[in-house]
Every structure is written in structure tokens, then in C-alpha cells.
Amino acid sequence: MISSHNALYRAICAYPDEDTPRLAFADLVEENGEDRRAAFIRAQVALARLPTYDPVWVNTRQHDPDAATGWLMTGTLPALPAGCGWHRFEFRRGFPWKVGVLSLSAFLDSGDAVFEAAPIRAIDVDPRDRPDLTALADWPHLTRLHRLTFSTGWFGAADIARFAESPHAKNITELGFEFESLAPEGLTALAAAPLFGRLTALELSGNAFPPALLVDSLGAARRAGALSRLAIHHRVGRDDAEALFRLPALRELQHLDMSDNPLAADGVRELAESGIVRGLRTLNLSKTKPGVPGVKALTEASGLAGLRMLDLSNNALGPSAVKALAGCAGVRGLRVLNLSNNHVRDSGAADLAASSALAGLLELDLCEAEIGDAGARALAGSPHLDGLLRLDLRTRTGRGFGDTALGALVERFGDRVCL
Secondary structure: OHHHHHHHHHHHHHOOOOOHHHHHHHHHHHHOOOHHHHHHHHHHHHHHOOOOOOHHHHHHHHHOOHHHHOHHHHHHOOOOOOOEEEEEEEEEOOEEEEEEEOOHHHHHHOOOHHHHHOOOOEEEEOOOOOOOHHHHHOOHHHHHOOEEEEEEEEEOHHHHHHHHOOHHHOOOOEEEEEEEEEOHHHHHHHHHOHHHHHOOEEEEEOOOOOHHHHHHHHOOOOOOOOOOEEEEEOOOOHHHHHHHOOOHHHOOOOEEEOOOOOOHHHHHHHHHHHOHHHHOOEEEOOOOOOHHHHHHHHHOOOOHHHOOEEEOOOOOOOHHHHHHHHOOHHHOOOOEEEOOOOOOHHHHHHHHHOOHHHOOOOEEEOOOOOOOHHHHHHHHOOOOOOOOOEEEOOOOOOOOOOHHHHHHHHHHHHHHEEO
8 A cells, every 4th residue: 555655646746737646646535544534635626627616616615615725635735845834835636736936045045845745746945045046046946836926036037138148047927025025127037938828827916016017018018928817916007907808918818807906897807808808708807996886887887797706705895786786697607706805785685586697606705795585585495596506695704694584595595505
């Protein structure tokens, strides 16, 4: 058993993009009585092939959320070489794929030891470390990584250009820059480099320069390339929104996360009118404060048919905004809708329940949405919500519904409702 176990684990580390050794490993540990670990590996392999709005993902979030996070699998994390630790880890396809780097220099000195310990494809450089990007660019084992995330460094044009030109960076498809990790000149150099055209995902979070410079820097990319996933958390307001959403780099996006930006109504209107919403599958506008005008602008945008996941949480939206959304025929493709931490209230819940446009919903998050018994009864009696796999009505206070409303919810949705 031990030799077979070790051989399969080495195969997983040697061929981290292959599913076959992972599934064989699941069979092996199941034979050894580790049913939970085997089920976790199989579930994550299946989830990796599906978008997050797929019914399998929704069912997992409702009934087995640990299969998505891997928190129950922390006991399986192996020992790591010097320079890195499991302080920032993430599971994909049943095994840890990201490791936190405490010291980049020590990490680079360890050679390929980290890749022998786990099927690592991503590193997250600790914010207390000032990484040497040139040393990373010269590291031959860089070819084994797909994603890099930095929190410090203040990388300028020369740093980024040297890294982008590295032959070892050819497999990098995801980059993340947080806080003081990137100078505007560095972002300009990245956007103009061939590496940018190969990126599928880019995250810019809280970088310490004005949002107008962020927009100008991204403008150095003259075409979209492979970029399909973009997250910007950078204090982008209404004044910068028009230029941002019309950049060539954003034209082929499928997933856009603008959460925690002060877009307000005008900024969301610029997004709606830019045309990029036509290609989006997921859109996160949490904490952007669109108000009723912004929500209406979004619902009036053409090309919403492809949108599958919409997050409008934490926006202080009231029943009027919810009514505008519920009455929009263009949202018929939505599968996941998050309206948590808004003032939806009973009238908003009734509008959602009466909306034939939302009949395709698989997940509806109304956590902390100020819904009472009347709203609960409306949801339970909806003629359009038969397909719901997850309905979240939880509150931090634990305030429950009356017996009649509670009974109606449980009778209609059973274990698909969170209370």
C-alpha cells in the first residue's frame, strides 16, 4: 500500500495537469478507508471542469461546501522546503495547488523541492518579503507555475519587462498584484508585453496609485488577447469608468469583478453601455453602490442573455431596484443571483417570486436581506422557482420566521433552503 501510495503521489506531482493519477489515488485511499478524502478528490476533479454557476457547483455550495474550500483536508498538507509555508494555500482537483512564499530567495534556492512535495502551480508571495523579480525570471523551475501573486515589490517597467521576456515565464497565465506590488509604469510595461496576450486572468487589488493611471496603463494593451477573467479592486469611480470599460484589453472578457469600487450609478451605466456585458458570464458588482439608476441601466443593456452569475450584494439596494431587476426579460439566463446584505424586504421578495425571467435560477442569496414572513411565504409560493437548488435566507442575528412561513419554506424547498 505504501509503495503504491507514494508512486501515485509522485505521479501527481510530476504530471500536475493530469486527472488520471489523481482519480487512481482516490481509489487507493478509499480502499484504505479514507472515504472522505477519496470523495473530496473526485468532487474537486469534477468541479474543475465546470463553471461556478453549474448545478453541480451550486449543489456543492449547499450540501458540501468543504469540497470547494478543502479546509477539512488541511491534515493532508505535506511538509514544505525552506522559504514557503501553508499560510496561503488553495486546493484544486483534490490537492493543494498554491503555496505561500515567505522568502522568495530561500524558495528559489530550494530548487524543485516544492514541486516534489505537492502539485504546485501557483505561488503567493508574502507581503513581508521584497521579491527579486529578476531572480524569479531567471529561475528555470518558473516554467512549472501558472499563477503568481505579489503584495509588495513596487515593480517598475524594467522589472516587469525583464520578467515578461523570460523564456521561463511561458506558462504563466494568471497574475495578481496587490497593494504596493506594482508601479503604474510596471503595469504599462506588462500591458504592452507579449506575456499580457497570453494571460487568461489578471487581478489588480488596492494598488497604491491613482485609478486614472491604472486605466492609462491598461490602455497599452492594444488588443484583448486571451484575457477572459479580470478583477479590479482599485477605487475606480464614475470618472474613470467610461475609459476603463472601453479599453481593447476588456473586449473578450467572460468574468468581470469590479467589487468594492465606488462606481455608483454613472459608473455602472458606463459598464452597461460599453458593450462588454455581451460577452460576460459572471459579473460581480458587490459594494459598488449602483442605486436604482445603475440597476436600471444594467437591466436596459443589450446582450445580457449570456450572463449566468450576478453579484449585487452589499449595495444598500431597496425594493425598487429589486423590482427593476425582477422585471428585466434580459436576465433569463441567470443561474446565480446574489442580493445579500441589501434592503430587499418583503415586497422585493414578492417581486422576485413573481418574476418569470428568473425561472432559471439555481441559487438565490438573500442572506441579511430584511425579509420577513410575508416575503418568505411569497418565495415558498412562487410558480417560477422550482429549479432552485440553493436559497439562502440566513441572518446574523438568527432571527427566524414564524411557524407558518417556516413550514412553507421547508415544504417547498426542503434541504435546499438555508435558514
